[in-house]
Amino acid sequence: MLKIGITGGIGSGKSTAARIFEVLGIPVYYADTAAKRLMNEDPALKKEIEKLFGPEAYHNGLLNREYLAAQVFDNKSKLELLNSVIHPATIRDSNDWMEKQTTSYAIKEAALIFESGSQDTLDFVIGVSAPQSMRIHRAMTRDSISRPQVISRMSKQIEETIKMRLCDFILINDEQQLLLPQVLSLHNQLLELSIKKL
Numbered sequence: 001m002l003k004i005g006i007t008g009g010i011g012s013g014k015s016t017a018a019r020i021f022e023v024l025g026i027p028v029y030y031a032d033t034a035a036k037r038l039m040n041e042d043p044a045l046k047k048e049i050e051k052l053f054g055p056e057a058y059h060n061g062l063l064n065r066e067y068l069a070a071q072v073f074d075n076k077s078k079l080e081l082l083n084s085v086i087h088p089a090t091i092r093d094s095n096d097w098m099e100k101q102t103t104s105y106a107i108k109e110a111a112l113i114f115e116s117g118s119q120d121t122l123d124f125v126i127g128v129s130a131p132q133s134m135r136i137h138r139a140m141t142r143d144s145i146s147r148p149q150v151i152s153r154m155s156k157q158i159e160e161t162i163k164m165r166l167c168d169f170i171l172i173n174d175e176q177q178l179l180l181p182q183v184l185s186l187h188n189q190l191l192e193l194s195i196k197k198l
Contacts, residue, residue: 002105008128011135031110104194127167
């Protein structure tokens with residue numbers, strides 16, 4: 001089985017592309033959703049977070065999101081600290097999940113594939129690309145946040161053109177080229193590659 005990553009900058013539409021793959025019967029691991037679950041359920045990770053941010057990081061055994069968000073907001077070193085414990089836990093969890101899949105290939109959807117080093121555990125990485133103005137508009141609409149907030153989030157990710165150069169395949173999601181035919185074509189390519197890997 002091939003292990004595939006799918007990534008892209010904020011507002012690129014990587015989740016939309018991932019959902020199309022799901023419709024085609026391909027299982028998808030959503031790293032962001034998994035990280036939120038692990039912060040509440042993984043005892044080792046909870047211990048690490050409490051060690052770094054104090055007992056206030058949890059309230060009645062559940063993650064105190066507001067407190068943690070306030071700690072890392074606009075504090076690069078604290079955010080890096082948090083990521084340094086979340087990324088390894090999520091990579092371990094996604095690897096365990098991948099091992100249980102029985103399809104020709106499975107996908108891990110994550111914004112920070114290269115930033116977290118998880119590309120080393122994957123066979124190929126798909127990049128989803130969209131013009132910056134479109135990405136800003138989508139993120140503002142989706143998350144009900146301001147333009148400066150989107151720009152701030154973008155600054156925490158590898159620059160789009162660099163990220164796309166690191167990917168093995170690119171899907172263009174600019175509302176000019178239809179995403180569905182691109183995903184179908186790539187799906188067939190990946191099925192062929194998975195046969196070659198056998």
